[in-house]
Amino acid sequence: MNSITLLAQVLTEPELRYTPDNQTPVSAFLVEFAAVGRDDTPNRVKVVGWGNLATTIAERKYRRGDRVIVEGRIRIDTIDRNGRKEKATEIVASRIHDLANLDSMTAPVVDEPVMVEDNVPF
Numbered sequence: 001m002n003s004i005t006l007l008a009q010v011l012t013e014p015e016l017r018y019t020p021d022n023q024t025p026v027s028a029f030l031v032e033f034a035a036v037g038r039d040d041t042p043n044r045v046k047v048v049g050w051g052n053l054a055t056t057i058a059e060r061k062y063r064r065g066d067r068v069i070v071e072g073r074i075r076i077d078t079i080d081r082n083g084r085k086e087k088a089t090e091i092v093a094s095r096i097h098d099l100a101n102l103d104s105m106t107a108p109v110v111d112e113p114v115m116v117e118d119n120v121p122f
Helices: 052-060 099-103
Strands: 004-010 015-018 025-033 043-050 067-081 084-098
Touching: 004 043, 015 052, 025 052, 043 052, 043 067, 052 084, 067 099, 084 099
Parallel strands: 043 084
Antiparallel strands: 004 025, 004 067, 015 025, 025 043, 067 084
16 A cells, blocks of 8 residues: 655645646645655655645645645656656655644643542453
């Protein structure tokens, strides 16, 4: 199964376009995420959303520096550039969560402690 969940920082504001054939909305933007090794540079990847998600991405106006969680699948294409083959990686998003909105969420507060009896089998 091809699935990814990625914590990343937005590098470019989303760009909304439409396919020429049936006018399906497509939104794309670039994100950056931490490298695996200590001495490695951060990684960058393009995130693409289709249909209703593309419209939602464009309406939320993600800005450079926003932190997001991207859920989706990885897509790798081989591109021929002047006889040289290159790999282009992108994430086709199924959901995007803005961490600014998640930070405001809190865990429920329990008013009274729950009593557990010692002799109750599980």
